[in-house]
Amino acid sequence: MTAKPDVKGFFDAQTFSIQYVVSDPATGTCAIIDPVLDYDEKSGATATRNADAILDYIGEKRLSVEWILDTHPHADHFSAARYLKDKTGAPTAIGARVVEVQKLWKDIYNWPDLPTDGSQWDRLFEAGDTFSVGDLNGRVLFSPGHTLASITYVIGDAAFVHDTLFMPDSGTARADFPGGSAKRLWASIEEILSLPDETRLFTGHDYQPDGREPLWASTVAEQKRSNPHIAGKDEAAFVALRDARDKTLPMPKLILHALQVNIRGGRLPEPEANGKRYLKIPLDALAGAAWE
Ligand SMILES: N[C@@H](CCC(=O)N[C@@H](CS)C(=O)NCC(=O)O)C(=O)O
Numbered sequence: 691m692t693a694k695p696d697v698k699g700f701f702d703a704q705t706f707s708i709q710y711v712v713s714d715p716a717t718g719t720c721a722i723i724d725p726v727l728d729y730d731e732k733s734g735a736t737a738t739r740n741a742d743a744i745l746d747y748i749g750e751k752r753l754s755v756e757w758i759l760d761t762h763p764h765a766d767h768f769s770a771a772r773y774l775k776d777k778t779g780a781p782t783a784i785g786a787r788v789v790e791v792q793k794l795w796k797d798i799y800n801w802p803d804l805p806t807d808g809s810q811w812d813r814l815f816e817a818g819d820t821f822s823v824g825d826l827n828g829r830v831l832f833s834p835g836h837t838l839a840s841i842t843y844v845i846g847d848a849a850f851v852h853d854t855l856f857m858p859d860s861g862t863a864r865a866d867f868p869g870g871s872a873k874r875l876w877a878s879i880e881e882i883l884s885l886p887d888e889t890r891l892f893t894g895h896d897y898q899p900d901g902r903e904p905l906w907a908s909t910v911a912e913q914k915r916s917n918p919h920i921a922g923k924d925e926a927a928f929v930a931l932r933d934a935r936d937k938t939l940p941m942p943k944l945i946l947h948a949l950q951v952n953i954r955g956g957r958l959p960e961p962e963a964n965g966k967r968y969l970k971i972p973l974d975a976l977a978g979a980a981w982e
């Protein structure tokens with residue numbers, strides 16, 4: 691029988707992100723997936739409200755943290771992986787292709803000294819790699835399209851698909867960031883939907899269409915039946931729909947802020963001589979200006 695881990699979602703209303711603690715009730719062990727480090731771009735303030743809420747939950751439930759996992763280098767928020775590693779000592783991990791994302795953004799930020807070997811994480815997962823969370827078995831699917839390094843974590847009957855499928859009423863993630871591809875996203879979604887129908891799918895964002903309450907759990911069967919980007923579509927129809935929609939979307943407001951932190955495993959920039967940290971924002975680096 692497939693194990694059924696406990697899954698607790700934490701919704702961040704600032705970025706519409708869902709962060710997860712997935713735990714093994716038998717051993718009291720858990721993994722944290724896609725934690726958010728708070729950032730207010732208007733004031734430049736950072737905070738650890740989301741990550742501390744996760745730590746409070748872990749403390750209340752007396753869980754021990756075995757992994758801090760990211761599904762991909764996020765373009766809309768900072769990862770709290772580094773902060774949580776400092777707090778818990780647990781190893782961090784991401785998809786192995788992150789090295790290609792590092793190479794891409796190393797040029798964009800003009801950072802010749804950035805190591806692009808993924809050494810900022812403790813483990814880089816390839817497709818098919820396995821890991822454990824207590825007695826639960828985890829396995830990795832390579833799920834590119836939204837980014838070229840995206841992966842899905844399948845832990846027991848739960849798959850953490852992040853930015854591939856959203857809730858069935860919300861379609862799919864965009865595929866127009868540097869390194870993105872609608873065609874690859876389709877193939878990744880097909881692989882996810884080949885999991886057993888009852889597999890629980892946990893998405894990475896919920897943009898609350900029509901202001902409904904935030905939701906993040908669906909199943910393979912529900913997605914196949916009612917996601918309008920999938921049901922009755924083939925690859926060509928999906929790619930056409932995705933590309934057309936992506937042309938209308940402005941870049942995430944924090945993409946240039948977030949990638950420089952997230953390609954370094956969630957490390958903020960090193961402080962300068964005055965003890966302050968500064969972000970670096972390249973001008974005219976990305977297509978997709980909102981006035982286009
Ligand atoms: N308005 C948001 C957009 C964030 C965004 O682009 N989210 C990605 C996931 S990282 C996505 O797939 N969005 C789909 C959509 O907006 O339809 C922001 O500025 O942060």
Ligand SMILES: [Fe+2]
Binds near residue numbers: 764765766836853
């Ligand atoms: Fe994303």
